[in-house]
Amino acid sequence: MDPNNHPRIKEAATHSDLIVIGQVIRSTSAFTERAGFIFTDSEVLIERVIAQSAEDKSRGPLAANSEITVTSPGGIMSVEGHRVSAFLANEVALRANGRYILFLKFLPESNSYKRVDLQGFDISEPTPQQLRRGMPNPLSGLTSAAMLNAIESSVSLSSHSPWKSP
Numbered sequence: 001m002d003p004n005n006h007p008r009i010k011e012a013a014t015h016s017d018l019i020v021i022g023q024v025i026r027s028t029s030a031f032t033e034r035a036g037f038i039f040t041d042s043e044v045l046i047e048r049v050i051a052q053s054a055e056d057k058s059r060g061p062l063a064a065n066s067e068i069t070v071t072s073p074g075g076i077m078s079v080e081g082h083r084v085s086a087f088l089a090n091e092v093a094l095r096a097n098g099r100y101i102l103f104l105k106f107l108p109e110s111n112s113y114k115r116v117d118l119q120g121f122d123i124s125e126p127t128p129q130q131l132r133r134g135m136p137n138p139l140s141g142l143t144s145a146a147m148l149n150a151i152e153s154s155v156s157l158s159s160h161s162p163w164k165s166p
Contacts, residue, residue: 009139009154012119016103017056018068019155021048021123021148023099025067029075038086040075041112042094044068044102050148051155056106069112070094070104090133092122099124100131101151121147 013019022044029040046066062068072094074087087093094100102120104113120131123144130140139147 009151012103012116013051013151013155015105015116016051016119017053017106018062018104018113019050019052019102019151020044020046020062020068020104021050021099021101022046022068024070024094024096027075027094027096029077031077037073038075038077038084040072040093042070042072044070044094044100047099050101050152059106068104069110070102071107071110071112071114092129092131092133094131095122095124097124098122101128101148123147 024042025045027040027042029038031037032039044067046062046064046068048064049062052062056062072091074085074091074093076083076085078084100120100122102113103116105116106113115131117132121139122129122131126143128139128142128144128147139150142150
């Protein structure tokens with residue numbers, strides 16, 4: 001399959017408001033409102049905006065060196081001197097100082113973003129890793145640069161992309 005026109009990447013792009021390359025600069029975990037689960041807010045310093053939907057741009061265009069908050073299910077906390085952790089089974093958590101390609105959906109109630117279907121790639125190492133375990137990596141074997149080119153090509157070829165005019 002042509003990595004530069006990959007249906008899974010185009011599908012993730014279709015449901016995204018924002019696709020960025022960024023680095024996690026800090027994370028904070030907390031309980032949900034009813035204390036039933038832990039979530040983590042990660043502050044992500046944007047290195048590059050790959051695509052931003054027209055709707056997302058209406059909230060304000062983002063550029064390199066902007067910070068956004070990415071909310072993820074799960075995390076690690078200290079509660080009454082005990083370490084408590086909770087994570088979804090197949091999710092790879094964002095790490096401090098990690099560098100990522102993220103497919104994001106805006107959450108107006110918290111003015112933050114969440115990963116679209118836990119999509120994204122860890123590009124901290126020479127070989128990029130998918131942020132979701134147990135699913136085939138549509139771009140396996142590519143370098144970070146080749147992966148970025150494949151994502152950009154797939155996004156630009158997506159006829160239903162929210163940032164592409166009909």
